[in-house]
Amino acid sequence: MKIAIYPGSFDPITIGHLDIIERALNIFDSLYVVVSVNPSKHGFFTVEERLDMLKEVLKDRPRITVTTNDKLTVQKAKELGATHIVRGLRALTDFEYEFQLTHANRVLDSDIDTLFFMTEQAHSFLSSSAVKEIATFGGDISQFLPPYVSLKLKEKTKNR
Ligand code: ADP
Numbered sequence: 001m002k003i004a005i006y007p008g009s010f011d012p013i014t015i016g017h018l019d020i021i022e023r024a025l026n027i028f029d030s031l032y033v034v035v036s037v038n039p040s041k042h043g044f045f046t047v048e049e050r051l052d053m054l055k056e057v058l059k060d061r062p063r064i065t066v067t068t069n070d071k072l073t074v075q076k077a078k079e080l081g082a083t084h085i086v087r088g089l090r091a092l093t094d095f096e097y098e099f100q101l102t103h104a105n106r107v108l109d110s111d112i113d114t115l116f117f118m119t120e121q122a123h124s125f126l127s128s129s130a131v132k133e134i135a136t137f138g139g140d141i142s143q144f145l146p147p148y149v150s151l152k153l154k155e156k157t158k159n160r
Helices: 015-025 047-057 073-080 092-108 128-136 147-158
Strands: 003-008 030-036 064-069 084-089 113-118
Touching: 003 015, 003 073, 015 030, 015 084, 015 113, 030 047, 030 073, 047 064, 047 147, 073 084, 073 092, 084 092, 092 113, 128 147
Parallel strands: 003 030, 003 084, 030 064, 084 113
Antiparallel strands: none
């Protein structure tokens, strides 16, 4: 059984993330979508809210498990029996960061490899940060997000 872990902030999950998830499921039997908990990084949504959205959006996919991680990604991968870390690449700007991360993870645990999916062209300009910014200014974010997430983001920006 091939198992992978897809770590990220998912603050919130977008259709760009969903595309990476769908494609990873073509390769792996089981995929852990993991919200990385970083105490020094303050999210827009709480970890619980992000988990709730991921669980709702991914509820019909039995091969996916949604969870959190407050350890090193490679430690969590080992613990879950995953052999690969899945990440997405958009523009060149992602590359530098992902390059450093991949090599650091490789040094930390050479058994765990990282697999990248190049974004769909249509999602190449899509990021959680851009979507939050558009929502803050009252723009239409529904085309970038699963409907449940779109609703939650509208609620959140309204209450701010
Ligand atoms: P992080 O804070 O770890 O970068 P994100 O939730 O922003 O977490 O992203 C998780 C992963 O998904 C990263 O590898 C990122 O490059 C990728 N990703 C984010 N948005 C997209 C997108 N629109 N298309 C493809 N990959 C994406």
